[in-house]
Amino acid sequence: MTRLFINEVAPRDGLQMEKRFVPTHEKIAFVDALSDCGFAKIEVTSFTSPRAIPALADAEIVMREIRRVPGVVYTALVPNLRGMERAIESRVDELNLVMSCSESHNVANLRMGRAQSLAQLLEIVREAGHGGLLCNVSLSCAFGCPFEGEVAVDEVARIATALIAGGAAGVTLCDTTGMADPAGVRRLLERLRGVLAIDATTIHLHDTRGMALANALAALEAGATRFDASCGGLGGCPYAPGASGNVNTETLVHMFECMGHTTGVDLARLLRVAARVPHLVERPLSNALLMAGTRDTLHPLPAS
Amino acid sequence: MTRLFINEVAPRDGLQMEKRFVPTHEKIAFVDALSDCGFAKIEVTSFTSPRAIPALADAEIVMREIRRVPGVVYTALVPNLRGMERAIESRVDELNLVMSCSESHNVANLRMGRAQSLAQLLEIVREAGHGGLLCNVSLSCAFGCPFEGEVAVDEVARIATALIAGGAAGVTLCDTTGMADPAGVRRLLERLRGVLAIDATTIHLHDTRGMALANALAALEAGATRFDASCGGLGGCPYAPGASGNVNTETLVHMFECMGHTTGVDLARLLRVAARVPHLVERPLSNALLMAGTRDTLHPLPAS
Numbered sequence: 001m002t003r004l005f006i007n008e009v010a011p012r013d014g015l016q017m018e019k020r021f022v023p024t025h026e027k028i029a030f031v032d033a034l035s036d037c038g039f040a041k042i043e044v045t046s047f048t049s050p051r052a053i054p055a056l057a058d059a060e061i062v063m064r065e066i067r068r069v070p071g072v073v074y075t076a077l078v079p080n081l082r083g084m085e086r087a088i089e090s091r092v093d094e095l096n097l098v099m100s101c102s103e104s105h106n107v108a109n110l111r112m113g114r115a116q117s118l119a120q121l122l123e124i125v126r127e128a129g130h131g132g133l134l135c136n137v138s139l140s141c142a143f144g145c146p147f148e149g150e151v152a153v154d155e156v157a158r159i160a161t162a163l164i165a166g167g168a169a170g171v172t173l174c175d176t177t178g179m180a181d182p183a184g185v186r187r188l189l190e191r192l193r194g195v196l197a198i199d200a201t202t203i204h205l206h207d208t209r210g211m212a213l214a215n216a217l218a219a220l221e222a223g224a225t226r227f228d229a230s231c232g233g234l235g236g237c238p239y240a241p242g243a244s245g246n247v248n249t250e251t252l253v254h255m256f257e258c259m260g261h262t263t264g265v266d267l268a269r270l271l272r273v274a275a276r277v278p279h280l281v282e283r284p285l286s287n288a289l290l291m292a293g294t295r296d297t298l299h300p301l302p303a304s
Numbered sequence: 305m306t307r308l309f310i311n312e313v314a315p316r317d318g319l320q321m322e323k324r325f326v327p328t329h330e331k332i333a334f335v336d337a338l339s340d341c342g343f344a345k346i347e348v349t350s351f352t353s354p355r356a357i358p359a360l361a362d363a364e365i366v367m368r369e370i371r372r373v374p375g376v377v378y379t380a381l382v383p384n385l386r387g388m389e390r391a392i393e394s395r396v397d398e399l400n401l402v403m404s405c406s407e408s409h410n411v412a413n414l415r416m417g418r419a420q421s422l423a424q425l426l427e428i429v430r431e432a433g434h435g436g437l438l439c440n441v442s443l444s445c446a447f448g449c450p451f452e453g454e455v456a457v458d459e460v461a462r463i464a465t466a467l468i469a470g471g472a473a474g475v476t477l478c479d480t481t482g483m484a485d486p487a488g489v490r491r492l493l494e495r496l497r498g499v500l501a502i503d504a505t506t507i508h509l510h511d512t513r514g515m516a517l518a519n520a521l522a523a524l525e526a527g528a529t530r531f532d533a534s535c536g537g538l539g540g541c542p543y544a545p546g547a548s549g550n551v552n553t554e555t556l557v558h559m560f561e562c563m564g565h566t567t568g569v570d571l572a573r574l575l576r577v578a579a580r581v582p583h584l585v586e587r588p589l590s591n592a593l594l595m596a597g598t599r600d601t602l603h604p605l606p607a608s
Contacts, residue, residue: 108606146603179599181562182521209599210511210555210592211562213518217486244592251514258485258515286590288514288548295483295513299450302412 004256004263005040005226007202008249010277011062012043012077014234016053018281024058026280028065033273034231035069038264043075043096043228047083063090075136079110084124088131094169095128095135097121101156102145105176109140118159122166134169138204142188144179153191160196170200172228175215178208178245182218189222204228205247212247213255220256227252231270232277232285250274250289258295267294308560308567309344309530311506312553314581315366316347316381318538320357324586328362332369334584337577338535339373342568347379347400347532351387367394379440383414388428392435398473399432399439401425405460406449409480413444422463426470438473442508446492448483457495464500474504476532479519482512482549486522493526508532509551516551517559524560531556535574536581536589554578554593562599571598 011031015022022030027045034042044066050057059076068074075094078084087095099117100106106114125135142156160171173188185203192201203219203226205212216227230246253265271290278285315335319326326334331349338346348370354361363380372378379398382388391399403421404410410418429439446460464475477492489507496505507523507530509516520531534550557569575594582589 104605144599146601147605149600149602178596181559181599183563207514208592208596209558210552211517211559213515214521214559217518217521248514254513255485255515255518259487288512292482292512295448295485296453297450298453301408301451 002220002225002261004220004261006249006253006263006265007041007043007075007226007228008034008037008039008231009043009204009228009246010034010231010234010249012046012056013228013246014230014232015281016046016055017236018055018234020282021055022280024061024065027058027062030273030280031062031066033276034270035067035072036266037270037273038266039072040226040264041073041075041094043077044092046077046079047086047090048077048079060086060090063087063092077138078124080120081124081127084128088128088133092133095124095133096138096172097124097135097168098138098140099159100140100145100176101151101159102141102148104147105141105145108147114159118162121163121168125163125167129167135167136170136172136202137163137168138172138174140174140176141179142173143175143184144177146177146179153188156188157191157195160192164196164200170202171196172202172204174204174228175206175212178206178211180205180215181211182214185215185218186222189219189224198223198225202226202228207233207244207247213251216247216252216255220261229253232274232287234277234281234285244286248274248287248289250287254289254294306524306529306565308524308565310553310557310567310569311345311347311379311530311532312338312341312343312535313347313508313532313550314338314535314538314553316350316360317532317550318534318536319585320350320359321540322359322538322585325359326584328365328369330584331362331366334577335366335370337580338574339371339376340570341574341577342570343376344530344568345377345379345398347381348396350381350383351390351394352381352383364390364394367391367396381442382428384424385428385431388432392432392437396437399428399437400442400476401428401439401472402442402444403463404444404449404480405455405463406445406452408451409445409449412451418463422466425467425472429467429471433471439471440474440476440506441467441472442476442478444478444480446477447479447488448481450481450483457492460492461495461499464496468500468504474506475500476506476508478508478532479510479516482510482515484509484519485515486518489519489522490526493523493528502527502529506530506532511537511548511551517555520551520556520559524565533557536578536591538581538585538589548590552578552591552593554591558593558598
């Protein structure tokens with residue numbers, strides 16, 4: 001039995017792509033509901049330009065108005081020094097930075113090469129460090145790139161090494177477009193042994209090709225204990241319209257708990273929050289666990 | 305790299321619950337298309353009473369009219385001696401029998417206790433053996449029962465032992481309502497070591513709670529090499545309306561092949577068959593892999 005740590009990313013990674021602008025008070029209520037579920041971390045919002053991500057233009061208000069539950073780390077995405085300043089003013093507990101392991105994905109997503117991204121992130125890490133603020137870096141396309149295909153584990157190791165050496169507190173390995181498979185997850189985590197402490201490693205999986213839980217199992221077996229996930233499975237994949245994106249938190253927690261691990265998450269409570277997510281985004285979301293119930297849901301014998 | 309064997313069950317296990325009666329010539333074309341995909345086995349139909357399963361009332365015609373591809377084992381479900389006789393007349397290669405590991409599920413599904421089922425199946429195994437015909441037995445609820453909850457691994461071992469001792473060629477461990485988790489899969493396969501040769505063991509998973517591929521991975525790691533799966537994910541779960549049932553063959557094969565294993569299945573060809581399944585059953589089916597493409601599908605860089 002292992003103690004696992006679940007980071008809920010739906011308020012940021014989930015909502016950022018939604019067509020509906022979720023009203024600020026509803027976002028706050030969503031984060032507050034998640035705060036009572038037992039997560040290690042909640043990614044609350046993004047301090048990006050409101051023009052780039054209008055869905056999260058209310059970052060300051062949301063960050064200020066949420067109820068902070070002791071023990072939960074409230075984090076936010078920060079793309080640059082300006083975002084860092086805004087995040088610090090809004091009293092985030094930790095910053096989440098982002099760059100890609102693939103050159104072309106970094107250019108497509110962040111409009112600069114990886115070397116420039118790395119230099120900028122290291123500057124943010126340094127600046128944030130002066131105020132004692134920790135930075136985690138989410139590495140997109142750690143398991144493959146939708147433009148380039150394979151991403152060498154050595155490239156991921158090189159970037160992770162530079163970030164940790166530069167003071168980053170942790171690294172999240174993101175399967176941005178659902179290209180990871182269990183063997184690849186194992187290969188990468190083995191390659192990173194010695195480079196990145198397992199406690200400083202978070203796994204961020206997408207279910208685009210149905211492999212998210214299998215990949216989570218492979219990561220767990222390779223020693224990983226920290227996982228991102230998104231309540232209700234919120235968060236799409238821009239390269240696969242209609243396909244699912246982020247791994248669903250309920251389904252991930254359910255599997256871990258079925259296996260006898262401890263996540264700290266109150267699954268029954270989380271399922272009640274997940275049931276309201278379609279109302280939040282005003283579109284239907286398929287949710288296997290909400291439809292089927294947890295595995296301990298017993299059914300009456302059919303009358304015959 | 306392991307050689308894995310995939311059994312396609314959609315023509316029987318998938319179609320048996322469909323509201324639409326799939327016309328006989330369409331069933332035949334479906335099996336014929338699957339025959340060219342490289343499966344080890346195809347479960348073609350069911351020799352049950354047409355009143356019990358009207359969807360498969362055309363068992364004889366389908367079994368007679370399909371094109372037999374050398375190397376593929378064409379099997380059919382058989383509930384009793386009368387079904388066995390019909391199946392033999394129709395020249396099936398192997399019989400698939402069924403009973404449950406759970407007493408209440410056996411009573412609900414087969415209207416008799418497990419002891420009576422076991423006795424009847426052993427009689428079929430004996431009779432079929434006189435003609436040199438092999439029998440596999442699918443054990444429902446091997447990983448849990450929707451009425452009783454946990455099913456003891458010792459119970460599964462007891463039934464499997466009796467079947468093998470009585471001449472059954474193999475046993476399929478069925479997660480009938482998607483209650484298996486990776487730890488449970490491992491526990492059962494470890495318990496059955498010594499009871500059941502791994503080559504005589506097939507794993508039949510449902511994705512009801514999203515764990516099918518994770519369970520497949522756990523089974524693979526425990527030595528399993530034979531898996532049932534259903535093209536297009538056909539086949540519902542009566543206890544979870546709307547929830548997915550059988551693990552989707554494309555998704556399972558895709559994961560195994562991504563991991564470097566060999567399934568013998570031509571995935572591109574299978575995906576073309578899967579794309580036609582919604583037309584066959586005249587209802588939409590969600591299919592992650594058809595939506596997203598295989599992991600090696602590269603995308604053009606966005607113009608900017």
